[in-house]
Structures are given as structure tokens and as C-alpha cells.
Amino acid sequence: xxxxxxxxxxxxxxxxxxxxxxxxxxxxxxxxxxxxxxxxxxxxxxxxxxxxxxxxxxxxxxxxxxxxxxxxxxxxxxxxxxxxxxxxxxxxxxxxxxxxxxxxxxxxxxxxxxxxxxxxxxxxxxxxxxxxxxxxxxxxxxxxxxxxxxxxxxxxxxxxxxxxxxxxxxxxxxxxxxxxxxxxxxxxxxxxxxxxxxxxxxxxxxxxxxxxxxxxxxxxxxxxxxxxxxxxxxxxxx
Amino acid sequence: xxxxxxxxxxxxxxxxxxxxxxxxxxxxxxxxxxxxxxxxxxxxxxxxxxxxxxxxxxxxxxxxxxxxxxxxxxxxxxxxxxxxxxxxxxxxxxxxxxxxxxxxxxxxx
Numbered sequence: 453x454x455x456x457x458x459x460x461x462x463x464x465x466x467x468x469x470x471x472x473x474x475x476x477x478x479x480x481x482x483x484x485x486x487x488x489x490x491x492x493x494x495x496x497x498x499x500x501x502x503x504x505x506x507x508x509x510x511x512x513x514x515x516x517x518x519x520x521x522x523x524x525x526x527x528x529x530x531x532x533x534x535x536x537x538x539x540x541x542x543x544x545x546x547x548x549x550x551x552x553x554x555x556x557x558x559x560x561x562x563x564x565x566x567x568x569x570x571x572x573x574x575x576x577x578x579x580x581x582x583x584x585x586x587x588x589x590x591x592x593x594x595x596x597x598x599x600x601x602x603x604x605x606x607x608x609x610x611x612x613x614x615x616x617x618x619x620x621x622x623x624x625x626x627x628x629x630x631x632x633x634x635x636x637x638x639x640x641x642x643x644x645x646x647x648x649x650x651x652x653x654x655x656x657x658x659x660x661x662x663x664x665x666x667x668x669x670x671x672x673x674x675x676x677x678x679x680x681x682x683x684x685x686x687x688x689x690x
Numbered sequence: 691x692x693x694x695x696x697x698x699x700x701x702x703x704x705x706x707x708x709x710x711x712x713x714x715x716x717x718x719x720x721x722x723x724x725x726x727x728x729x730x731x732x733x734x735x736x737x738x739x740x741x742x743x744x745x746x747x748x749x750x751x752x753x754x755x756x757x758x759x760x761x762x763x764x765x766x767x768x769x770x771x772x773x774x775x776x777x778x779x780x781x782x783x784x785x786x787x788x789x790x791x792x793x794x795x796x797x798x799x
Contacts, residue, residue, distance in 0.1 A: 478781040481788070498692030503701070510705040513712050520708060525692045527700065530707050537711040544712070546743070548719025550736040569716045571747060579740040621792045624763070627751040628770040628787035632780045634744035635771065641737050650742025654749040665753055669746045674739070681734045 465588055472592025475580075478632070479572045480600040482625035483514075487601050489623075490517055491608020497521045501609035508602040513541055513570060517605075542667045546674050547574040556587040568594040575630060579637030649676045761798050766791030 491504045499521070511517050516537060523533055547569055556565045573594045577585070638647060650673050657669030695701060723732060748767075755763045770787025777783070 478784040481781075481784060500691065503691075506702075507705065510702075511708045511712060513708075516708060516712065520705065524701050524704050525694055527694055527696065528704070530703060533704050533707045534711050537708045538715070541712050541715050544715045545718055546739070548716065548723065549732065550739040553720055566717045566720060567713050575744060575747065579744070621762075621788075621795050623751075624766050624791040625784055625788040627748055627763070628766060628784045628791075629780070630744050630747040630751065631767060631770050631787070632774050632783045634741050634748060635774050636780065637741035637744055641741070643738055643741070646738040647741045647745050650745045651749075653742075654746045657746075658749065658753060662753060666746070666750050669749070670743065673742050673746060674735070677735060677738050677742075678731070680738075681731055685730075 468586050468588040469592045472589040473596055475576050475589070476593045476596040476600075478625075478629055479576055479597060482623065482629050483572060483597065483600045484604045485623045486514055486626065487604025488608035488611075490514070491605045491610070492612055493518060494521055494605075495609045495612045497525055499609075501606065504605040504609035505602050508598075508605045512568065512598060512601070513544075514601070516541055539664065539667065543571075543670045544569060546670045547571075547578070549674070550578050552577065552582060552585060552590065555582075555585055556590055561587065561591055565591060565594060568598055570597065572597050572626075575633050579633055579640055581640055645680065646677065649673060649680070758798075759795070762791050762794035765794040 487508075490508070491501070494504050494507065495501055507517050507520060511520055519536065523536060528536075548566075551569060551574055553562060553565055556562050576593050576597075577590050634647065650669075653672040653676060654665070654669045656672060657665045661668045691698070691701070752763055752767075766787045769790040770783050773786045774780070774783035
């Protein structure tokens with residue numbers, strides 16, 4: 453079938469896949485420089501290029517993969533590897549609390565969706581109004597993000613050191629993207645206290661534990677939200 | 691492979707450990723949530739968490755901003771927010787913000 457006839461098909465599934473791709477491409481822009489950088493770090497660490505897709509597929513957690521290169525090169529014991537992973541990726545525990553996994557149908561699809569629940573896929577999917585979302589769209593976002601990540605890692609590993617130095621600033625795309633998604637998420641609910649609490653939690657985390665800023669900041673934020681929830685239910689019952 | 695590494699088996703073993711811990715962390719809340727299905731607190735978190743999490747991620751990505759990079763970062767961030775409030779296109783805002791950041795870095799870097 454030709455591509456244009458496929459696109460003109462009034463097929464709900466195709467529409468959802470196209471919506472998912474549209475949701476993801478801005479994130480892809482932010483992931484490319486990070487993926488390239490990972491490939492470069494890996495090959496400079498002494499690994500062959502084909503390790504890049506293996507690292508990116510088996511772990512599939514950006515910041516952890518950068519760390520993994522050092523951990524593996526230092527022949528770190530498996531128990532220490534497990535603890536390091538637990539600390540770096542602990543923030544993912546919070547994502548599942550507000551990720552619409554219930555939209556994804558089928559056992560395998562759900563397993564994939566959990567496995568591919570990265571910062572970026574959470575950032576794209578979680579702020580969206582639930583009535584416009586479907587499982588196909590959620591999965592498309594996750595597949596696109598992983599493809600971009602794995603492929604840019606392979607390219608980075610292949611081109612290695614010939615990468616221009618100016619590419620370093622491109623990771624600002626991720627900052628810009630998170631700012632955009634914060635605005636969109638705010639528009640969806642118009643709840644002012646939550647982002648204000650988040651900024652305070654983030655600042656506290658930066659001051660007390662800069663290296664573990666994400667875990668500490670997100671943990672504090674969730675605790676504050678729960679306290680706020682308990683307080684509100686208590687007030688409304690009184 | 692680096693000379694220090696004993697073999698592909700070790701690398702794959704270490705990667706597998708990271709895989710198991712990462713997926714377990716990602717799956718844990720869903721297992722807990724199946725008990726709390728449809729509860730008011732989960733609904734509350736679903737509405738209030740995303741915007742705050744995004745702000746914390748913004749702060750996280752800017753954690754290493756220092757004396758030489760704060761100006762480009764501010765220009766990039768203000769540009770991103772301004773374009774987004776104006777045109778409401780995530781892709782456009784991201785691209786414009788990043789280009790502003792790169793230009794500002796060249797000017798003040």
C-alpha cells in the first residue's frame with residue numbers, strides 16, 4: 453500500500469499513531485544530542501559501537517546509561533550496580549502514580565509501556581487531558597522516543613569524536629521542552645498551589661542534595677501533595 | 691571493550707541488573723495502584739502532579755548553570771515561555787528557545 457493512501461484512510465488507529473508522532477517530535481529534538489553524547493561516551497570508554505543499542509535497549513534510562521559506562525568499566529559488583537540504579541532511577545516510582553497505563557490494552561503492550569516509562573514519555577503523556585488520549589497514542593509516543601534514543605546513540609557511537617563541539621548546547625532543548633510541558637500541564641488544571649509547592653521542593657532539593665536533586669525534589673513534592681490532600685479532605689469533612 | 695572488563699558476560703550481567711531494578715521501579719506504583727483503583731487520592735495526584743514534576747525537571751536540567759551560563763539559560767527559558775504563551779505550539783517553542791540559548795551562548799560564552 454502506498455503511504456499516501458494509508459494516510460488518507462479514515463482509520464482511528466492511524467489517526468492516533470499520527471497524533472502520537474506529533475506529540476513526540478519536539479522531545480525527539482531534545483533526545484538527539486543526549487543520545488549522540490551517550491554514543492560518544494560509550495565508544496570513548498573503549499566499547500565497540502554495537503554496544504550502544506544493547507545498552508540503550510536493555511537499560512533504556514538515559515542518565516543511568518551514562519553512569520553504566522563507568523560502572524561496567526570499573527567492574528562494579530552486581531549488588532553495587534543494583535543500589536546505584538535504585539538511587540538514580542528511584543524517581544520513576546512517582547511517575548506511575550499519574551501515568552494513564554489503564555488506557556493501554558493487552559498484556560505485552562502494558563509491559564512495554566511500563567518498561568518504556570522514561571522521564572520524556574511521562575513528560576509528554578501525563579499532562580495531556582485524558583479524554584483525548586488512547587492506548588495507541590501513548591504507545592506511539594513511547595516507541596518514537598525509544599527509536600530516537602537508540603538510533604542517536606548508535607550514530608553517536610559510530611561518528612565518535614568527529615562531532616562538532618557546538619552540539620553541546622543542544623541539550624537545552626530538553627529544558628525548553630519541560631518548561632513548555634509545565635505550561636501545558638498547568639493549563640489543563642489551573643491549579644496554582646501544586647507548581648508553587650514544586651518550585652519550593654526543587655529549591656530545597658538543590659540546596660540539600662544537589663547530586664540527588666531529582667529523587668529528593670520529587671519525593672518531597674509527592675509528600676507535600678499527599679499532606680495537602682489529607683488536609684483538604686479533613687477540612688471538607690469538618 | 692575496555693581492557694578492565696572481564697568479558698561480555700559481565701557486561702550483560704550488569705546491564706541485566708540495571709534492567710531489572712529500573713523496570714521494577716517503573717512497575718511498582720502500578721502494582722500498588724491496582725489496590726487503590728479509582729480512589730480520590732490517585733485522581734488528585736493525577737491532576738496535581740504533572741505540572742510540578744515538569745518544573746522540578748526544568749530545575750534539574752539547569753542544576754549545573756553557573757556564572758558563565760546563567761544568562762543564555764535565562765534568555766532561552768524566557769524565550770521558550772514567551773513563544774509558548776503566544777503561539778501554543780510545543781515544537782515551535784522548543785526550537786525557538788533552543789536557538790535563542792545557542793545564540794546567547796555564542797554571544798556571551
